[in-house]
Each structure stands twice: as structure tokens, then as C-alpha cells.
Amino acid sequence: xxxxxxxxxxxxxxxxxxxxxxxxxxxxxxxxxxxxxxxxxxxxxxxxxxxxxxxxxxxxxxxxxxxxxxxxxxxxxxxxxxxxxxxxxxxxxxxxxxxxxxxxxxxxxxxxxxxxxxxxxxxxxxxxxxxxxxxxxxxxxxxxxxxxxxxxxxxxxxxxxxxxxxxxxxxxxxxxxxxxxxxxxxxxxxxxxxxxxxxxxxxxxxxxxxxxxxxxxxxxxxxxxxxxxxxxxxxxxxxxxxxxxxxxxxxxxxxxxxxxxxxxxxxxxxxxxxxxxxxxxxxxxxxxxxxxxxxxxxxxxxxxxxxxxxxxxxxxxxxxxxxxxxxxxxxxxxxxxxxxxxxxxxxxxxxxxxxxxxxxxxxxxxxxxxxxxxxxxxxxxxxxxxxxxxxxxxxxxxxxxxxxxxxxxxxxxxxxxxxxxxxxxxxxxxxxxxxxxxxxxxxxxxxxxxxxxxxxxxxxxxxxxxx
Ligand code: MN
Ligand code: MN
Numbered sequence: 001x002x003x004x005x006x007x008x009x010x011x012x013x014x015x016x017x018x019x020x021x022x023x024x025x026x027x028x029x030x031x032x033x034x035x036x037x038x039x040x041x042x043x044x045x046x047x048x049x050x051x052x053x054x055x056x057x058x059x060x061x062x063x064x065x066x067x068x069x070x071x072x073x074x075x076x077x078x079x080x081x082x083x084x085x086x087x088x089x090x091x092x093x094x095x096x097x098x099x100x101x102x103x104x105x106x107x108x109x110x111x112x113x114x115x116x117x118x119x120x121x122x123x124x125x126x127x128x129x130x131x132x133x134x135x136x137x138x139x140x141x142x143x144x145x146x147x148x149x150x151x152x153x154x155x156x157x158x159x160x161x162x163x164x165x166x167x168x169x170x171x172x173x174x175x176x177x178x179x180x181x182x183x184x185x186x187x188x189x190x191x192x193x194x195x196x197x198x199x200x201x202x203x204x205x206x207x208x209x210x211x212x213x214x215x216x217x218x219x220x221x222x223x224x225x226x227x228x229x230x231x232x233x234x235x236x237x238x239x240x241x242x243x244x245x246x247x248x249x250x251x252x253x254x255x256x257x258x259x260x261x262x263x264x265x266x267x268x269x270x271x272x273x274x275x276x277x278x279x280x281x282x283x284x285x286x287x288x289x290x291x292x293x294x295x296x297x298x299x300x301x302x303x304x305x306x307x308x309x310x311x312x313x314x315x316x317x318x319x320x321x322x323x324x325x326x327x328x329x330x331x332x333x334x335x336x337x338x339x340x341x342x343x344x345x346x347x348x349x350x351x352x353x354x355x356x357x358x359x360x361x362x363x364x365x366x367x368x369x370x371x372x373x374x375x376x377x378x379x380x381x382x383x384x385x386x387x388x389x390x391x392x393x394x395x396x397x398x399x400x401x402x403x404x405x406x407x408x409x410x411x412x413x414x415x416x417x418x419x420x421x422x423x424x425x426x427x428x429x430x431x432x433x434x435x436x437x438x439x440x441x442x443x444x445x446x447x448x449x450x451x452x453x454x455x456x457x458x459x460x461x462x463x464x465x466x467x
Contacts, residue, residue: 020368020407022365022368026367026368026369026405026453027405027453027456027457031453031456032452032453034456035452035453035455035456035457036263036452038282038452038455038456038459039266039452039455039456042256042266042275042278042455043255043256043257043258043266043268045058045274045278046255046256046266046268046269046270046271046274046278047172047255047256049113049270049274049277050115050153050155050172050249050251050269050270051114051115051117051155051156051249051251052090052091052112052113052114052300052310053089053090053156053157053247054155054169055113055274055277055298056086056089056090056091056092056113056298057089059092059094059113059277059281059298060084060086060092062281062285063082063084063094063285066082066285067082068082068083068084068094069082069083069084070083070084070085070086071083071084071085071093071095071320071323071324073323073324073326074327075327076327076328077097077324077327078097079097079098079099079289080096080097080288080289081096081097082094082095082096082097083095083097085320087309087310087316088309088310090300090310091113091297091298091299091300091310091311091316092113092296092297092298093295093296093297093298093316093317093320094284094295094296095293095294095295095296095324096284096287096288096289096290096293096294097293098289098290098291098292098293098294099289099290099291100291100292100293101328101330102293102324102325102328102330102335103325103328103330103334103335103338104292104338105292105335105336105337105338105339105340106292106293106294106295106321106335106339107290107292107293107294107295107339107340107341107465107466108294108295108296108297108339108340108341108342108426108431109280109283109284109294109295109296109297109341109342109344109462109465109466110280110296110297110299110312110341110342110343110344110422110426111273111276111277111280111296111297111298111299111344111345111437112273112276112277112298112299112300112301112302112303112306112312112345112422113273113274113277113298113299113300114139114140114299114300114301114302114303114304115140115251115269115270115272115273115274115303116138116139116140116141116142116272116303116444117138117139117140117142117249117250117251118136118137118138118139118142118147118152118181118206118208118249118250118251119136119137119138119139119247119248119249119250120134120135120136120137120154120156120208120243120246120248120249120250121134121135121136121137122243122244123135123240123243123244124136124243124248125225125228125229125240125243126225127222127223127224127225130212130214130224131209131211131212131224132209132210132211132212132224132225132227132228133207133208133209133210134179134207134208134210134250135204135207136206136207136208136250137203138203138206139249139303139304140303140304140444141303141419141444142444143197143198143444143445144198144200144201144202144203144205144206145197145200145201146445146446147181147201147206147446148180148181148182148183148201148205148206149180149181149182149183150180150181150252150446151171151178151179151180151252151253151254152171152178152179152180152181152208152250152251152252152253153169153170153171153172153176153178153179153250153251153252153253154168154169154170154171154179154248154249154250155168155169155170155172155248155249155251156168156246156247156248156249157246157247157248158236158238158242158243158245158246158248159242159245159246160237160238160242160245161245166236166237166238168236168248171253172253172255176253178253179208179209179210179250179253180208180209181201181205181206181207181208181209182209183201208250210228211224211227211228211231212224213227214226214227215227215230251269251270252269252446252447254269255268256268256269259449263452264367264451264452264453265366265449265450265451265452266449266450266452266455267447267448267449268447268448269446269447269448270448271346271438271440271443271448271449271450272345272346272440272443272444272448273302273344273345273346273437275346275437275438275440275450275455275458276344276345276346276437276438276458277298277344279344279438279455279458279459279462280296280298280342280344280462281296281298282459282462283459283462283463283465283466284296284462284466286463287463287466287467290466290467292466294466295321297312297317299311299312299422301313302345302421302422305420306422306425312422312425312426313425317426317429318332318333318336318429319332321335321336333430336429336430336431337430337431339431339432340391340394340431340432340433340465341423341426341431341432341433341434342395342433342434342435342436342461342462342465343385343421343422343423343426343433343434343435343436344435344436344437344458344462345373345421345422345423345435345437346437346438346439346440346443346450347364347371347373347409347411347435347437347438347439347440348363348364348409348411348412348439348440348441348443349363349364349365349366349409349439349440349441349449349451350363350364350365350366350439351441356413357412357413357416357417358410358412358413358416359410359412359413359414362408362409362410363409363410363412364407364408364409364439365407365439366439366441366449366450366451366454367451367453367454368405368407368439368454369404369405369406369407369453369454369457370399370404370405370406370407370436370437370438370454370457370458370460370461371406371407371408371409371436371437371438371439371454372392372395372406372407372408372409372434372435372436373408373409373410373411373421373434373435373436373437374386374387374392374408374434374435375387375435376411376418376419376420376421376423376435377418377419377420378417378418378419379415379418382418383420383424384420384423384424385421385423385424385426385427385433385434385435387423387432387433387434387435388432391432391433391434392434394432395434395436395465398464398465399461399464401464402460402463402464402467404457404460404461404464405453405457405460406436406457406461407439409439421435423435436458436461437458438450438451438454438455438458439451439454
């Protein structure tokens with residue numbers, strides 16, 4: 001049977017209106033297969049990059065395999081040169097030199113590699129009624145009730161006074177023990193059930209259970225704590241005071257998994273924002289001899305406001321650009337002022353179980369492609385970068401030119417809440433910036449959900465931007 005001819009109304013709608021049917025197959029079968037293939041190593045990246053330090057190590061190993069070398073500020077780089085700058089093991093900048101002069105600006109991609117979690121307090125180890133615990137201070141925006149009754153792993157470092165730094169990675173190997181925050185049984189939760197959800201588990205109740213077996217010596221006090229301290233000393237050579245100079249993070253102790261009967265999604269800890277870090281990194285590795293130099297930043301501290309010397313509100317990017325441009329006799333600010341940036345971060349996806357918090361005409365849908373977010377913030381566009389109409393038009397043209405599947409979305413209804421990204425710090429350097437990334441369900445939970453189609457489309461958006 002021949003294809004039915006379109007009516008005048010259908011043709012006019014195609015010409016004038018946004019075509020946006022939710023639930024429709026948006027990618028071809030071949031594209032879906034490519035998305036599935038792309039996401040296999042992404043899951044591995046998630047598993048080996050639960051903290052910012054681990055993400056930097058993983059990324060540096062990948063960069064070195066592709067010929068990237070540590071940045072040398074005295075060197076005048078030429079087209080095709082690949083370099084990286086490791087900022088304290090917690091943030092990373094890498095660049096591939098283009099053929100156009102630097103004073104015409106660079107193409108920037110910026111994502112963050114820290115994710116919400118439970119950090120150990122400086123003095124965390126204690127014993128209470130025969131059980132051993134670690135006190136925590138949560139990092140980033142978490143819903144505290146989601147972090148109890150869940151297997152946790154401990155990742156991070158302990159720096160000793162003699163200068164040695166010990167890496168801790170315990171709980172993710174199948175042979176490792178795990179840890180957890182306990183919760184009440186429903187039989188005895190009558191009073192707790194009356195608390196508000198935000199108060200269901202309180203900050204000072206997020207204590208991690210780590211042991212219960214006492215040290216065998218009737219004369220010793222706090223025998224469980226002592227026995228645990230001995231295990232830590234035997235395994236890592238650390239004493240209780242060494243916790244003061246440590247960064248230990250409790251993160252969910254399970255790997256990324258395919259989600260759904262159709263395996264169309266990935267459930268994992270840390271998609272925000274490893275999903276944009278990974279897609280930007282893969283795009284950067286792909287584009288080897290660009291016209292315009294491309295620079296990728298993987299920043300730390302976004303989840304706590306981008307402050308600190310490894311966060312995007314620090315000067316390390318403009319210092320790097322200064323150093324990169326100096327051998328050419330070009331001022332760093334000249335490069336920045338002519339640069340374009342995709343601030344790569346996730347946005348919320350519409351959740352059909354909680355439809356009231358989003359506005360259905362201005363929200364991203366899972367499977368609808370990379371989401372462009374013109375502005376974030378809260379209330380009357382407080383604390384945000386609001387991308388210019390001209391730059392939005394430029395990005396539309398770039399993505400449509402490569403047939404990238406994309407959509408736009410706001411972070412929820414006006415007045416419902418809000419959030420921010422690194423975009424405002426980059427635009428503060430006089431760079432043209434817009435947010436783009438992957439829509440996420442259950443964002444900031446221990447098990448965030450993304451669509452493989454969106455992960456792949458975001459990767460393709462970055463490729464289109466820097467090619
Ligand atoms: Mn984020
Ligand atoms: Mn976040």
C-alpha cells in the first residue's frame with residue numbers, strides 16, 4: 001500500500017510547530033544499537049569513577065592512552081597537540097589544539113565529577129552499646145531518608161603526616177564487606193512516621209555501622225572501637241588521628257546496571273554528572289585535529305556550590321588559559337572572551353509518578369534526547385546564566401546540522417524549587433555559555449536513572465559542537 005498523502009494541516013504543522021510526540025521512537029534502530037554500544041563502557045566508567053578523585057584517575061588513564069601529555073606552560077603547542085592539566089587530583093582540564101589562532105577563542109565543554117554522598121566527619125570513629133560506627137556529614141543535596149538500609153562502600157584517601165597518601169576503596173568488590181546506615185522497623189516507627197519526609201532520617205542519624213566484634217581484653221575500654229581501629233591499622237597503617245587528614249566518602253556499593261525489560265536505561269549512582277563528563281570526554285577523544293581548539297573541564301565541588309580551588313568558581317581555568325595563550329603573545333582574557341561553552345550537566349526528566357512539579361510544555365522527557373537548558377536558578381531566574389538568544393540559535397544550528405536528537409527543559413515549575421550549574425561561573429569569565437546534558441529520573445538519589453538514547457545523543461551533541 002502506498003503511503004497516505006499528508007493533509008495540508010499536517011504539512012503546515014510540520015513546517016511551523018515543534019514536533020514532539022512523547023513515547024514515539026525517536027532514534028532509528030541503527031541509532032539505538034549505537035547508543036547501546038556506547039553505553040557499555042560508560043557503565044564501567046561509572047563503576048571506576050564514584051568520586052571526583054577516581055574520575056580524574058580514570059580520565060587521565062584514558063587521555064594518556066590517546067596520546068595526551070601533561071601540560072607544559074612553557075611550550076607553544078601546534079595543531080593536533082593533546083595536553084591535560086590535573087588540578088590536585090580532583091579536577092581536570094584537557095585540550096586538543098586546533099588550526100585556528102587562539103585569540104579567536106576555544107570551544108569549551110565543562111562537566112562536574114563530584115556527586116552527592118556521605119562524607120566522614122573529621123573525627124568519625126565511635127562505639128555505642130557494643131556497635132562500631134562512623135559519623136558522617138553529607139555532601140551535596142541529598143534526600144537523607146534515601147541513604148539508610150542500603151549497602152555502602154568507602155572510597156577516598158587518608159593523608160598521613162609523613163606525606164604518604166593511602167587510597168581506600170572498600171565495599172565494591174564482591175569479596176569486600178559493605179557498610180550501612182540503619183533505619184527503624186515499621187513496628188516501632190510510629191513517632192518517626194510523624195516526621196516530615198525531609199526529617200525522616202536526620203543528619204546526625206546518618207551513622208554508618210562498621211563493626212560489632214570486641215577486642216579480647218577485659219581491661220581495655222571501648223573494645224569494639226579498639227578492635228576496629230586495629231583492623232584499620234593492620235590494613236592501612238592509620239590511627240584514629242589520621243581521619244583528620246582524610247577525605248573518605250561513603251557511596252552506594254553497587255555497580256551500574258541496565259534498567260528495564262528492554263534494557264533501554266541505566267540505573268546507577270553518580271550519573272550526575274559523570275554522564276556528561278563521560279560523553280564530553282568521549283567526544284573530545286573523537287575530534288583529533290579540530291579547527292577550533294577544544295578544551296574540556298571536569299570540575300569538582302559543583303554539588304556544594306563550585307567553591308574551593310578545584311571548583312568552577314576558582315581561577316584555575318583562567319590561569320590555564322593564560323598559560324596556554326602566553327607563548328603566542330595572546331592575553332588569556334582575549335581567548336576567554338571569544339570562547340563558546342557547553343556547560344554539560346544533567347537536568348530533571350519528567351516523572352509521570354510526580355507530574356505536579358514540572359510544567360509539561362517546558363520539561364525534558366526521558367528518551368527525548370539531550371536537553372538544552374537556557375537558564376537554571378530559582379524564583380525570578382536568581383543565580384543563573386541565562387544564555388543569549390543568539391547563542392541558543394547558534395547551538396540549535398550546530399545540533400540540527402548533525403541531526404542530533406535534542407529537546408529543551410526547565411528545572412521544574414516556576415517557584416517549585418531550583419538549582420544551578422557551573423554555567424554562571426563560566427559566563428562570569430565573559431564566555432558564551434548554555435547548559436546541555438542528560439535528563440535524569442531520581443536525580444541525587446543513590447540510584448539515578450538515565451536513558452541510553454539520551455546519553456548517546458548528548459555525546460553526539462558534543463561531537464557536533466567541537467568538530
Ligand atoms: Mn550536576
Ligand atoms: Mn547535582
